[in-house]
Amino acid sequence: MGQLKAKDYKSGVKPIWCPGCGDYAVLNALTKAFAGLEIPHEEIVVASGIGCSSRFPAFIKTYGFHGVHGRPLPLATGIKLGNPDLTVVAVGGDGDGFSIGGGHMPHAARRNIDITYIVMDNSIYGMTKGQPSPTSPTGMHRKAAPYGTQETPLNPIMMALSYNASFVARCFSNKLKEMTDIIMQAIQHPGFAFIQVLSPCITFNDTYAHYREITQLIPEDHDTSDLAAALQLALVTDTQYLGVFYHDKERLGYCERVRMVQEAAPKMSLDAIIENYKR
C-alpha cells in the first residue's frame, strides 16, 4: 500500500475540463493527499453535486457519487454515517455549494460530521456557461447580468466560521503543494473540514492573474485555535489569505457522538420493544 502514487488514484477517464481549468490542480492535490495518507482506494468515497467541478468523482479511482445539484453535503453525510470507516470527501462548485446548496453547510458544520468539503470556487457558473455566482464581484457583466451584477459577493470563509465549522481553510489552484498539505490535514481532522479553493474558470472567468496578485499566505503566527482572530483574517477581502484559518481540535466528530449514543442505548430486541405496546 505504501507504494501508491497520486497517479494511481486517477480513474483514467479524461476530465471534461477545459485545458487550464483550476480544477485539475484540485484533482492533483486530492490524489496526492490520498497517496500521502496511504488510504486504500476502496475505502474512499468522493461525492459531489452538479457543475464542472462536480464532475470530479468520475476522474478519481475511488468509489464515487455524482449526485444532484447542491446536495453533496447531505449525500456525503449519509455515506459517512452509513459506514463511518470510510474516508468521505464532498466536492463541488460555488454555485452548487453557496447558491442552491447554501442551506446545508450550516448543518454539516453544526453536526461536525467527519467529512472534508472542498469547494472549487471560480466565482462563476462554469457548466451552464458563465452566469454570475454568489461569489462573483459586484458589477460583473455577463449575459445573465448585462447591466452588471447588483449583489454583494458572499465571503465563504466568514460564513464557515460563523457556522462554527471546526476546520476552515482557503487554497489556490496555483499552489499545489500548500493545497495538498491542507487537504491532508482536513482529511485527518475528525469533524467537518471546509476548504475553499480559489480555482479559476479559464473559459468564463479567468482570475489567475488577479488571484496571483491578491493572495497571500496567512501569517505564520496566526493561532488557528482562535476563532476571533480567524474572523479578523476573514474580514479582509482585498487580500485573500491562504492557509488554515481555524482548526478546533477539541470538538468531537459526529460519528464519535453517534457511536456514544449507540453505546449508551440499552440493547433491545424487537420483542422487548413490543412489550411496551402490550400495556
Place this chain on the structure above:
Amino acid sequence: MGQLKAKDYKSGVKPIWCPGCGDYAVLNALTKAFAGLEIPHEEIVVASGIGCSSRFPAFIKTYGFHGVHGRPLPLATGIKLGNPDLTVVAVGGDGDGFSIGGGHMPHAARRNIDITYIVMDNSIYGMTKGQPSPTSPTGMHRKAAPYGTQETPLNPIMMALSYNASFVARCFSNKLKEMTDIIMQAIQHPGFAFIQVLSPCITFNDTYAHYREITQLIPEDHDTSDLAAALQLALVTDTQYLGVFYHDKERLGYCERVRMVQEAAPKMSLDAIIENYKR
C-alpha cells in the same frame, strides 16, 4: 392617518398561540411600529413561512401572505420587487428560517433587498410539537432526540453578519419597548434588515427565565457601523446581547439598484428588439 393606534393593526382574528407565547409581544411590537411610522394598512405586506410564528399574518390588519415552510424571504423579495412602494415584512420561526429556509438569508442579504425579516427564535419547532431546532442547545432532550441533541447550536447574529446583512439586531419578547424601537429602525432602513427575536415557546421550551438572566443590552458605546466590533459582540454567547449589532447606512438597497438599471436601460419597443432577429 396620524391617529392610528397599534390595536388598529390587529386583524381581530384570535391568535392561535398558547397563552404566554413570546410571539404575542412581537405582534404587539410590530403593530406599534406600524402605528408609530403611520404606514397605511394597505401599503404593508407581511409574508411568512410555516410554524406557530408564521401564523402571524392572519392576526395583523395588512395584506398578508402565509406561504410555505422556509420561503418567506423569496416570497417577500418577490412582493417588494413586484411593488417597491410597499412596506414588506417577512416573519417566521427559527426552524423556518435557519433550517429548511437557511439557504435564502445569505442571498436576501447580499441583494440587500429592502425588507425587514423578523425571526421569532424559540430554539424549538413549536408547531410540530417540540423537536430540536438549529438554535437548540447541545444535549437538549426531546422525543426526537431522546439521547439529547448532538449538534452545536447556530448563532443567527453571527451568520447574518457573515452574510454582510446591512442591519442586524437582536430583541427579546420581554422587552417590548426596545423591540418596537428596533423594528421601527429596521423598517426605515433601505436594505435588508434582520432581527432575531428571542421569543420563548412556553409550551415546549420555556426559556423566559433563562433569557432574563443572560440577556443584556449592547453597551451604548458600541459603534454599529463597525462590522468587526459587531462580530466580537456576536461571538459572546453566554451573554446574549440585545440591540442593534450592525447598521450599514451607506449601501444602496436593491430596489434602488434595480431602479437605476431600469433607468440605464434604453427604452425599446418589442418591434425594435425584433429588428435584432431580422439580421
Place this chain on the structure above:
Amino acid sequence: MTQTESTVVVRVGGEGGEGTITIGDIFSRIAARAGLEVYSFRTYPSEIKGGQVLYQARIGTQRVMSEGDEADVLVAMNQQAWTECNDHLCSMSTLIYDTNAVEVPESYGGVTYPIPATEIATDLDWARGKNFVLLGALTCLFNFDWEMTKAVVERRMQRHKDTLTKNLAALRKGYEYIQEHYTAPFDHALPLPDPDTIEERILITGAEAMAMGALAAGCQFYSGYPITPATPIMETLAKYLPSFGGTLVQAEDEIASINMIIGAAFAGKKAMTATSGPGFSLMIEALGLAGITEVPIVLVNVQRAGPSTGLPTKTSQGDLFLTLYGGHGDAPRFVIAPDSVKDCYYSMINAFSLAEYFQTPVIVLSDQAMASRLETMPWDTKLWNPVLERRLPTEEELAEDYRRYKDTEDGISSMALPGMSGGIYLAESLEHNEYGYPDQDPANHEKMMKKRAKKTETARKLLKDWASTARRWGEEDAAFGIIGWGSTRGAVREAMDLLQKRGIKVEAIYPHTLLPMPDEAMLSFFKHKKAVLVPELNFSSQLARMVEHRYYKALYKLNIQFHTLAKEQGVPFKVQEICDAVVKMIAEEEGC
C-alpha cells in the same frame, strides 16, 4: 349502539390543550387492557393549543374495523363539544358532561351523566385535572377495574411525575362520583373477558407500527424532517434505532433527508425517511436520483389534506398521482398502500424487501387517519412474505471487470459497497454505461432506460406469488365490487357486513402494491362483476382514474360500469356513505 351490537363508540370533545386527547388515549388503553378491541380516531386543529379537539375510541368484544359513524357515548368537556355533537347523537345516546362547562337544554332526551368535574377538580386545588375526573367517571361506568385503570394512568403519565398524584386524585374522585351517584347499570357497558384469558395483543398507532416494521426489516438509518402527521415515526425510531446500532438524523429539510438516506443506502445500510405531502413534493428531484443510480431507499408518505399546507392535521388520499407519476423523466419506483395498522407493520417489511432486492425507491403511502389512530392487533412475528436482500457482487464479479450496472435479464445488477475491493464504481446521476461512467449515446440511454424498467416487470412476476399483493373480501361471484386502497378498508368492510345483512352481495379488492399493480388479481376480480365502486378520500378520484385507464379494455369487454366516490373533506368515510353509494350503484345498474 349503532352499527354493531358488540361495539361502543366513545367520543371525547373539548378545547385543545384541555387534555382531551390525553384522556381519550388513556381510555383506549384501559379498554385494551381490559381485553376489548380498540380502534381510535382523532381530529385536531393545526393549532397547538385552542381549537376544538375530538377523540373517538371505538371499543368492542370483537375486531373493530372503523372508528364508527356516530358516537354512542359523548364525553363533553366544553359546550361546543355538545353542540357540535348534538345533531349527530341519536336520541338513545348517552352524554357525560362537565356541568361546570356545559349547559344541556332540558329538552334533550338522551341519557345524561352530569358531573361537576371542574368543581371537583378545583376542590382538589387542581382545576386542570377536570379531564381526569371525567375519565374516572367514564371508566367506572364501563366497569373497568380501579387498580388496572390506575396502573394504566400511572404508566402513561410517568413522564409527568409532578402532576401524577394530583391527576390520580382527580381520577379517583370521578370514579367514586359514579359509584356514589349512579347505581343503575350503564347502557353501553360491554361484557369484559376474564383478565387471565385475555389473548396477548398490542395497542399501537399506524405510525408506531411502521416504525416497528422498519426495525423488523433491519432498517439501520433514518433521516427525516418533522412534519405532521409523519413525525411520530421519526420520534419512535429516535428512541429505538440506537439500540439496534442504527442512526437517526434530524435533517435540515426534506431534501437533505432524502439525499442522506440515498448516501447511507449507497454505503450499505437499509435506510428510510418519512414525510407528508409538502415534504414529499420536495423529495421529487432526489427520488429520480435514487432511480437512476439504483439506490434502494424507503420513503413513507403519511398523507394529509392538500393542496399546499392545506389541512395539515386532517386525513386524505390526495397524493396518489404525485407518488405514481412525480418525476422528470421515467425511472422505476414501487408503491405500497397499507390498509390497516397491522398492515403498516408488514408493509414496511415488504417495502424494504422490494427496495433492497430491486435497488429501487419504494414509497409507502399511508395517511393521517391510519398513522395516528390506535388499533389493537395480535402480535405475531410470522412474516407473510420472504425478506429479500440486496444482491451483492460475487467474488468472481469483483475479481474482474466489475460492472455495477450490468444489463441483466431481470434488470437487477449486483451492487458493490464502498469498502469492497474490486468494486469501485461511480453512482452517476447522468445517464451512464454499465460501469457507471457518463455515457450520452442515444443507444446507451435507451438500453439503460430499458434495463431499469425491467425491474418493474420482474417485480410484477415476483409479487404474483406474494401473499396479499391484493386482498379480497366478500364473495368472488358477487356482481358488484368495490376497489379501494389504504385506510378506507375498515369502513368498506363494515359496510359490506351491513350490506350482507340486507342480502346484498359485494366483493372488495385492495391492492397492496399500487405500483406494480397486481394485474392478475384485478382481472380475476373483474370476472363476475357488473359494476364497481371506487371510494377514495381525494378530490379527483385518482385511484379510479388509474384503474379505469389500466384496465379499460377488460372493463369494456366485460361491460363493467365504473362508479367513483370521491370525498375530500379531511375526514374518513363513514360506513353509511359507503353503504349508500353501493346501494345507489346497484339501483342505477339494475335500473330500479
Place this chain on the structure above:
Amino acid sequence: MTQTESTVVVRVGGEGGEGTITIGDIFSRIAARAGLEVYSFRTYPSEIKGGQVLYQARIGTQRVMSEGDEADVLVAMNQQAWTECNDHLCSMSTLIYDTNAVEVPESYGGVTYPIPATEIATDLDWARGKNFVLLGALTCLFNFDWEMTKAVVERRMQRHKDTLTKNLAALRKGYEYIQEHYTAPFDHALPLPDPDTIEERILITGAEAMAMGALAAGCQFYSGYPITPATPIMETLAKYLPSFGGTLVQAEDEIASINMIIGAAFAGKKAMTATSGPGFSLMIEALGLAGITEVPIVLVNVQRAGPSTGLPTKTSQGDLFLTLYGGHGDAPRFVIAPDSVKDCYYSMINAFSLAEYFQTPVIVLSDQAMASRLETMPWDTKLWNPVLERRLPTEEELAEDYRRYKDTEDGISSMALPGMSGGIYLAESLEHNEYGYPDQDPANHEKMMKKRAKKTETARKLLKDWASTARRWGEEDAAFGIIGWGSTRGAVREAMDLLQKRGIKVEAIYPHTLLPMPDEAMLSFFKHKKAVLVPELNFSSQLARMVEHRYYKALYKLNIQFHTLAKEQGVPFKVQEICDAVVKMIAEEEGC
C-alpha cells in the same frame, strides 16, 4: 437531397471548443439572410469543451419543418465527425473536410471537397481559425454573396473584436480556396431569391421566441436559476426586461425562483420563470401554493432527457406526467405545449392570458430541441387569441366586505392588489374561507376545492373558441391518425407529406393545451379514424396513456386501435421513423 427536393441538410461536426456550433450558427444566419428558410438542430455533450459536437442546418426555398433525417452535406472538422456520419451518409452525398484532421479512405464513393483548413489557418498565424476557413468554403459553394457573408460574420462576432480580423481573413481564404479549386457547380446549391424581393422574416430560437412572447404579453418580472437548456430564456429577458421597466432576478435556486414570482404576481405583476426537469421537480411544492392561493404565474419547462441529471443537453418529452399530475393534493393548473418556434412566441402570450384570467399557474412545456434551434419565421404582431387580464375588484366590492376568494359561478374571484384600500386579505396556504382566513371545516374544504376546480371547466369552455386550441393537418376523413404534442410536429408533418406522395392519407392533431384537453376537437378528430399513432419522445408513452385513458370510451365505441411510438434516446424523431410507424400501423390494421 433526401426528403424534399427543395431543401438541403448541412451538418457540421467537430470537437467541442473548436467553434463547430459557431460556424453552424453563422451558416444558418447567412442562409436566412440570403432568403432561404432555415431550421437548425444542435447536439452537444454536457461538457464545456471537448466531446463531439454536431450542428445541423436544414435550409430550403420553402418552409422547412424538421432538421432532416440525413445529412446531404457534411463539414467534418475532425475524424470522428466523418466516422460517425459515414454510416448515415448516402453514397450521393457530399463531404467537405479539413485534410489536416480527417482521413477519408479511398474507397469512399461520395463527392468530396478536401480543404487543408488547418494549414491555411496556420499560414495566417491563426490556427484556431480553421473553422472559418471551412465556413468560407461552404458559403462559397452555396453561392452566397461574399459581402453579405462578411457582414453576417462581422455582426455575430462583434463581441470578439480582438479575433474578428483574423477570422475574416480565414473566412476569405476558405471562400477563395473554393473559387480557385472548384469550378463545377455544387450539387446542392439552391436557387437564391433576388435580395430585394426577400420577404421579411426573423431567425430566432425557440428560447428567444418565448422571451419575446413574454415581453409581448406584458411580463414584468422574471426570477430564475440557470439550467440547460432553459438559460437562454433568462439571458434574453435579462437583456430586454429593464427596457420595459421590468425586473429580472437570478435567484439562489428554483425554489426561490418560484416563490419570488408568486410574490411578484401577488403584488400585481405578470411574472414568470423558466427551468428544466430537475428545477421543475423542485418547484412542485410551490406550484401547489400558487394553486391554493390563486396567484397567476407562468412556468416554462424546457424539457431535457431525464431521469435525474440524465442527458442535460439532449431533448425529451419525458416530463408530461410530472407537469400534469405533480402535486400533493389537487389544485388546478393549465399546461400549454408549443409545437414550433413560432408557436413558442404565441404560447407565452396565451400562457399569461390563462394565468392572469384564471389566477392559476400555467406551465409551458417546451423541450431542448425546440428551444435551442433556429427557425425562420415571418414576423407579424397579430395575436391569434385575445389577451386576457386579471380580474381586479370593483370599487363596490372594495367598499364593503371584500371577499378575495368569493365562490363565484365560474370559480374566478376578483384579486385585490396590495396598495388597494379596502382590499386587505390573506393569501393563505392553509385551506381558507372566502376572506382568506384559515378554515379547516370539512364543508368549507370541499367547497373551496370545488371553487378552484371550477376554473378548469370555465377554461375548457373559453378555449373552445380560441384559435388553435388544437391544430389539425391532413384530411379529416382519413382513416389513420396521428396524435402528437410539442416539437415532434415538424417530423410528423413532413412524414405526412411523404406518405401523401405515396398515396397514404393521414390526419394529425396537436393539442395546444394539454390541460384542459380540447375535448371537442379530439372527439371530432376521432370520428373517422380506424387507428391512431401517438409518437412521442419519452420512455413510457405519457401522452398516449393520458389520451387513451381520457377518451377510452370513444375509442372503444368507434373501435379505434391505439398505437404508440415511444423514443427516448435524447434525439428528435426522424421523419422516416414516423413514416415507418404509420406504415406499420396500417399494415397491422389492414392485416396485410
